[in-house]
Amino acid sequence: xxxxxxxxxxxxxxxxxxxxxxxxxxxxxxxxxxxxxxxxxxxxxxxxxxxxxxxxxxxxxxxxxxxxxxxxxxxxxxxxxxxxxxxxxxxxxxxxxxxxxxxxxxxxxxxxxxxxxxxxxxxxxxxxxxxxxxxxxxxxxxxxxxxxxxxxxxxxxxxxxxxxxxxxxxxxxxxxxxxxx
Numbered sequence: 001x002x003x004x005x006x007x008x009x010x011x012x013x014x015x016x017x018x019x020x021x022x023x024x025x026x027x028x029x030x031x032x033x034x035x036x037x038x039x040x041x042x043x044x045x046x047x048x049x050x051x052x053x054x055x056x057x058x059x060x061x062x063x064x065x066x067x068x069x070x071x072x073x074x075x076x077x078x079x080x081x082x083x084x085x086x087x088x089x090x091x092x093x094x095x096x097x098x099x100x101x102x103x104x105x106x107x108x109x110x111x112x113x114x115x116x117x118x119x120x121x122x123x124x125x126x127x128x129x130x131x132x133x134x135x136x137x138x139x140x141x142x143x144x145x146x147x148x149x150x151x152x153x154x155x156x157x158x159x160x161x162x163x164x165x166x167x168x169x170x171x172x173x174x175x176x177x178x179x180x181x
Contacts, residue, residue, distance in 0.1 A: 101121065
C-alpha cells in the first residue's frame, strides 16, 4: 500500500508539472503575441502592424471622405554612423529619433517603424499643407538634436496623400518612399 501511495504521489507530481509547464507556455505565448506587433529596438509598432493601422485609417478616411497624409522620415546618414561608430551607436540614434518623432505627433496620428532607418507617420484628416508644415517643423527639430560625438544628423521626409495621389495603400507607400529621394 505504501508502494501504491508513492506511485499515486509520483502521478500527481507529473500532472502538477504538466500543468505548470502548460501555464508557463500560455503566459509566454501571450507575451510573444503582444511583442510580435512591437519593434524591439524602438518600441514602435512593426512595419506589419503599421500597414494594418494604415489599412484601418484608409477605411475610416474613405467612409468619412477625409484626406490622409502618409509620411516617411529617413535618417540619411545612418549607414556612415553604423560603419564608423558601430551598430550600437546607429541603434541609439534610431531609438532617440523614434522618441523625438513620437513626442511631435498628435494623438490621432499613428507612428511605426517603416524600415531599417525609416519611421512612418499616418496622419488622418490632414491636408498636404499641414503635412508639409509638420514635416518641416519635425526636420528642423530633429536637425537641432545633437548627439554627443555625431554632430548634426541629416534627415529627409517623404509625403504621399490619400486620395489625392492615390487611393491604393501599396501605391501610397511607394509614393512616400519615392518622395524621400
